[in-house]
Amino acid sequence: MSNGNMNLTLKVWRQKNAQTSGKFVTYKAEGISPDMSFLEMLDVVNESLTKKGEEPIYFDHDCREGICGMCSLYINGRPHGPKRAITTCQLHMRSFKDGETITIEPWRAAAFPVVKDLAVDRSAFDRIQQAGGYVSINTGGVPDANEIPIPKVIADEAFNSATCIGCGACVAACKNASAMLFVSAKISQLGMLPQGQPERWSRVQSMVAQMDEEGFGNCTNTGACEAECPKEISLTNIGRMNNDYFSAKLFREERVHDHAE
Amino acid sequence: MSEFKQTFNSSLGKKLIMALTGLFLCTFLIVHLSGNLALFKHDNGQAFNAYANFMTHFPPIRVVSYLLYLSILVHTIYAIILTVNNRKARPIGYASAPKSPVSWSSKNMGLLGSILFLFIVIHMKDFWFKYHQDDFTGKSTHVIPFKEYKTDLVTGKQISARDLPPGDYNYAVFTEGGIETMVAKDLNQTVEIAFKQWWYVAFYVIALGALSFHLLHGFQSAFHTLGWIHRKYKPIIYFIGTWFFAVIIPLGFAAMPVYYFFFG
Numbered sequence: 001m002s003n004g005n006m007n008l009t010l011k012v013w014r015q016k017n018a019q020t021s022g023k024f025v026t027y028k029a030e031g032i033s034p035d036m037s038f039l040e041m042l043d044v045v046n047e048s049l050t051k052k053g054e055e056p057i058y059f060d061h062d063c064r065e066g067i068c069g070m071c072s073l074y075i076n077g078r079p080h081g082p083k084r085a086i087t088t089c090q091l092h093m094r095s096f097k098d099g100e101t102i103t104i105e106p107w108r109a110a111a112f113p114v115v116k117d118l119a120v121d122r123s124a125f126d127r128i129q130q131a132g133g134y135v136s137i138n139t140g141g142v143p144d145a146n147e148i149p150i151p152k153v154i155a156d157e158a159f160n161s162a163t164c165i166g167c168g169a170c171v172a173a174c175k176n177a178s179a180m181l182f183v184s185a186k187i188s189q190l191g192m193l194p195q196g197q198p199e200r201w202s203r204v205q206s207m208v209a210q211m212d213e214e215g216f217g218n219c220t221n222t223g224a225c226e227a228e229c230p231k232e233i234s235l236t237n238i239g240r241m242n243n244d245y246f247s248a249k250l251f252r253e254e255r256v257h258d259h260a261e
Numbered sequence: 262m263s264e265f266k267q268t269f270n271s272s273l274g275k276k277l278i279m280a281l282t283g284l285f286l287c288t289f290l291i292v293h294l295s296g297n298l299a300l301f302k303h304d305n306g307q308a309f310n311a312y313a314n315f316m317t318h319f320p321p322i323r324v325v326s327y328l329l330y331l332s333i334l335v336h337t338i339y340a341i342i343l344t345v346n347n348r349k350a351r352p353i354g355y356a357s358a359p360k361s362p363v364s365w366s367s368k369n370m371g372l373l374g375s376i377l378f379l380f381i382v383i384h385m386k387d388f389w390f391k392y393h394q395d396d397f398t399g400k401s402t403h404v405i406p407f408k409e410y411k412t413d414l415v416t417g418k419q420i421s422a423r424d425l426p427p428g429d430y431n432y433a434v435f436t437e438g439g440i441e442t443m444v445a446k447d448l449n450q451t452v453e454i455a456f457k458q459w460w461y462v463a464f465y466v467i468a469l470g471a472l473s474f475h476l477l478h479g480f481q482s483a484f485h486t487l488g489w490i491h492r493k494y495k496p497i498i499y500f501i502g503t504w505f506f507a508v509i510i511p512l513g514f515a516a517m518p519v520y521y522f523f524f525g
Contacts, residue, residue: 074357077359078360078361079361103357105356105357108351109350110349110351110352111350175368176347178272178350180272208272208273217346217347218346219276219486221367221478221482221485221486224361224362224363227361227362235485236490239488239489239490241488242273242485245271245488246277249264249268249274250268255264
C-alpha cells in the first residue's frame, strides 16, 4: 500500500460473560498504521464496531506504558504477542505483516475466569498478595534514610523481582497455568530485604497456600513464564521460593494454619 | 490437617516428592550401568552372573531395591496426580498453538515418562521376573538355567564354563585345589537371547532415547524444585544433567543391546 498502512484479519474471542461459552469472531482491521500500538489498533476496530451499532471488544488496559499490568491478550500463541519483554500496549503493529491473520484470546486459566471477551478476572493474584505479600511497619519516629544497610547485589536482586507488574502472562504462558513465577517474585522481593525478614517464613507458607487454593497448576520448570514475562522475572525466583517454603515447613517455628483445620 | 500432611499435599510438596524420587532413580541408573558393564567382559557371563546374584541376595541392596520399586510407583502416581491438577487449572485451552520458546523435552515429560514406564514393565518382566520366578512360584521351572564356571585362582584365568542340565541348583562358590567353582543362574544367556531380536533391540534404543530426553529436563528440574539452584552453580547442574545423565548414561545402556545384536 502506498501509505504503508496495513490490512489485517482478526480472530477475536467473544464471550458475553463468565456463565456463557464464547466463540471466535472474525473482524477486518483496515488502514492500520504500523506505528499504532496493538491496543490502538483494537481501539480503531472498536470505533468502527460502535459506529455500526455492534458491541465493542472488551479488553483490559490502563496506563498504556507498560507499567500497570492491566493489559493482557494472548496473541498468536504468545502472551503479550511476539516480542520479548514488553506488554501488549508496548507492542506495535509493525511487528506484524500486512494481510496477516491475528488470533487474539484471553488468558486461559481456571483461576482467571473470563469477565467478558478478552478481559479476565485476575483477583486471584490480589488474594495471594493479601495472604502475605506485605511487610508490617509499626509507626513511630521517622527513621533516617538508609539506616538499614543493604548490600547492592541484594537490593538489585530484590528490585528485579519487584518489577513484576502482576499481569499474569506467566500463568497464561505456562502449559500448566501455574502462578509460581508471580508468587515467587512477590515472595522474593520482600524475603530478600531486611524489612521483610520478620514475616519471611510465614509469608511463603501463606502465599503458597493461597496460590494452591486459587486452583493454579504446578510448575514443571519449563520456563515459558520467564521467556514471556514482560519484566523478565527470572526463574531463579521459583527456586528461591521453593527453598524458603521447604525451610519454613521443615525447619522453622512459624506455622500457618490452612483452612481445613 | 497435620503440618506434615499439609506440606506434602501442597503443590510444592508434591513437586518435592517428584524431585526426590526422580533423583533417587538417577542414582540407581549409575549403579545399574556400572554393574551391567560386566556384560562387556568376554568371560561367558561369569562376572555378570555373579553380579546379578549379588544384587538380588545381598540384604542391604535388597532393601534399597524395594525403595527403588516404591520410588518408581510414587514417581508415576504423583506425575499422574500433578498432570490431572494441571489440566484442571486450564479447562479451556488456547486455539492457537503456544509458541513460547521452551525445550521440547520439558513439554513432553509425561509422554517420555509413559514410554519409560512401559519400558520398565517389559524390562522387569523379561529379566527381573524371569530371574525371580522360581522363588515366587516355589517351583523349579528352569526358565533360567544354571551354569558352572571353574577358575584357576593362581593365574586368575577361566578354565571352563559349562551349562548345567535342568535340576535343582543353588548359587554356590567353593574352592578346591586352587580352583574356584561357581554355580550361578545364567542370566547372561537370557540377555544374549533377548538382544538377538532386532525389534527388541530397537525398542530398547527408543526407550533409552526417551530416557535421555526425560533426564535432560528432569535432572536440572529436580534441583529447581528443591530450590538448590543458584547462578553460582547452575552451570554445573546443567552440565551434569546434560552430559552425564542425558548422554553418557543412555548411550552406555544402549550400547549393550546394540553390542550383543551385532557382536554378541
